[in-house]
Amino acid sequence: MTAQPIETLDKEDLRRTLAEVIDVDATEIGEATDFVDELNVDSLLLLELVVVLEKKYGVKFSEREMRTARTFRDAHALLERKLAVSA
Amino acid sequence: MNAAYEVERLLPHRFPLLLVDRVLDLVPGESITAAKAVTRNEQCYRRVGAHTADACLEYPRALLIESWGQTAGILATWRTPGQEPDAREADRVMLLGGLTGVTFHLPVLPGDVLHHRARLSRALSDTVIFEGETVCDGEVVMSVERMVMAFRPADSLLPSAG
Numbered sequence: 216m217t218a219q220p221i222e223t224l225d226k227e228d229l230r231r232t233l234a235e236v237i238d239v240d241a242t243e244i245g246e247a248t249d250f251v252d253e254l255n256v257d258s259l260l261l262l263e264l265v266v267v268l269e270k271k272y273g274v275k276f277s278e279r280e281m282r283t284a285r286t287f288r289d290a291h292a293l294l295e296r297k298l299a300v301s302a
Numbered sequence: 303m304n305a306a307y308e309v310e311r312l313l314p315h316r317f318p319l320l321l322v323d324r325v326l327d328l329v330p331g332e333s334i335t336a337a338k339a340v341t342r343n344e345q346c347y348r349r350v351g352a353h354t355a356d357a358c359l360e361y362p363r364a365l366l367i368e369s370w371g372q373t374a375g376i377l378a379t380w381r382t383p384g385q386e387p388d389a390r391e392a393d394r395v396m397l398l399g400g401l402t403g404v405t406f407h408l409p410v411l412p413g414d415v416l417h418h419r420a421r422l423s424r425a426l427s428d429t430v431i432f433e434g435e436t437v438c439d440g441e442v443v444m445s446v447e448r449m450v451m452a453f454r455p456a457d458s459l460l461p462s463a464g
Contacts, residue, residue, distance in 0.1 A: 236402075259399040259429055259450045266424045266431050266448065278426060 224272075224295050230287065236260070236267050246288045272298060309336070312379045313372055314396070318345040321369035325376060326417065333421045333434075334377040338369045342412040361410035366436065366444055371398055371451070373418035374432040378425075378451055394453040399429065403447025414438045420446075428453045 234241040237254055250256040256264070265281045268274070268290075274297040284290040305325040313320065327335040340361050350359065375396050381387065410416065420434035429452050435445040
């Protein structure tokens, strides 16, 4: 069986996953919401987010990537790039 | 490997809160299995009277998590025997940052020999994430989806002088 390339990442599913780990309502995560400044995500939670996303989507983030993806938009764009590469 | 000695070499914990007895298997940077025997003589049972029903002798879940966490801590602080910790390592304190998805499947009772299994999911310089489970007689008694462990310099945790 050939792997189907993931054309678009389910945005709402990603939003729900992030909300669950951060422990906020999914509606609180807007496109430009800054995880660190607005949702009080600290370095520990940030790493936890990375682990959850890596496991769920089967990708691997570098330390630099995980520090720069601080908004939903950035995280989504980064994941799409990663999935496009691994597809 | 003197597996019981390894525990005290790598963990700062001591009686009555050293809750790992022996390292059974360790793959540096990957995984660890360690044993912990629960006995009726533990500190946590000192006020429990004689003829107490089993149900009242369940090993406290907080201690079960602590014991599993210490096992993960041995993996996190592992260094080759004979190798001294560098100044930065010696100065840092191991902290529990958070736990997600911990499930207690069966009660742990005095006489049980637990095998804690912890796997390293991801590590940065000062933060490590583990997952794993505790097994007793081939049955999983506790599973841990994620544990965040943080290392911080000891002086940043002490109250400021004055």
